[in-house]
Amino acid sequence: MLSISPTLSFSGYATQQYYFVGLACTNHFLVVGMGNDHYICHATLLPTHSLSAEPPAWGWFFTSTLCGFLISVVVNVLVFSVPFCASNRINHFFCDISPVxxxxxxxTNQKEMVIFFLSILVLLVPFVLIFISYVFIVSTILKISSVEGQHKAFATCASHLTVVIVHYGCASFIYLRPTSLYSSDKDRLVAVTYTVITPLLNPLVYTLRNKAGKTSLRKVLSRYLFAKTLRMS
Structure with missing residues (x-):
């Protein structure tokens, strides 16, 4: 994207699509794990403890990564086994499935059908599981005796749920439909939402709203500014 040349080799396109699909699928599965383990409302609902020390969290991380990149391998094989004889111009800002x-x-109907079912597995199933997890989260919040605690918990969960709905909604619009309905201009605009906007909101949702996260960020910035001041003096 930063290159002056607008061209990309065939192998380069395949590599970019492999990592894009793999990381995207991994992200969707990780969000499910976070919702089911109540990590979304961790700061307000659960006792303070180290997330990195939990074996289930690491197990889900590696499982999500493995499944995500296995799906990416299948998608790449399906897409790049198609014989190409049309234009080599791709009207998109990254290597996506439908444009190629x-x-x-x-x-390509059979290949598109397989990709469609994989999209259901990656998008629709996780979204349903996240919705179910929120039912349990809301029931847990309602058990909090403090009204202030309830409001804080609902605020934390609402921000995350908003990002999840926007992210999964836009991604579903792109992948859970026939390729014949592909519209380059409209799809590029929607793709910006789930590839750029919602990922940029993740730090705000997962970390900066958390008191411990804010404290850690202040410490890092203070050390950086202090070190920079010493070098200048």
Missing amino acids: IKLGCTD
């Missing part, structure tokens, strides 16, 4: 499949010169 449209360049194929053979019937």
Whole structure:
């Protein structure tokens, strides 16, 4: 994206799509794990403890990564086994699935159907599981005796749920539909939302709203400014 040249090699496109799909799938599975383990409201609902010390968290992380990149391998094989004979111009700002499949010169219905079912597995199933987890989270919040505690918990969960809905909604609009309905201009605009905007909101939702996260950030910035002042003097 930062290159002056607008061209990308075939292997470069395949590599970029592999990592994009793999990391995207991993992200979707990790969000499910966070919701089910009540990490969303960890600061307000659960006793303070080290998340990094929990074996289930690391187990889910490695499982999500493995599943995400296995799905990416399947998608890459399906997409790049298509014979291409049309234009080599891709009207998109990154290597996505639909833009390259449209360049194929053979019937891709079966491949698109497999990708569609994989999209359901990656998008729809996690979203349903997250929704179920929020039912339990809300029931837990309602058990808090303090009204202030309830408001704080609901505020934390509401911000995360908003990002989840926007992210999964936009991604579902792109991947849970036939390739024949692909619209380059509209899809590029929607793609910006789930590839740029919602990831940028993640630090705000997961860390900066957390009191401990704010304290850690202040310490890091203080050390950096102090060290910079010493070098200048």
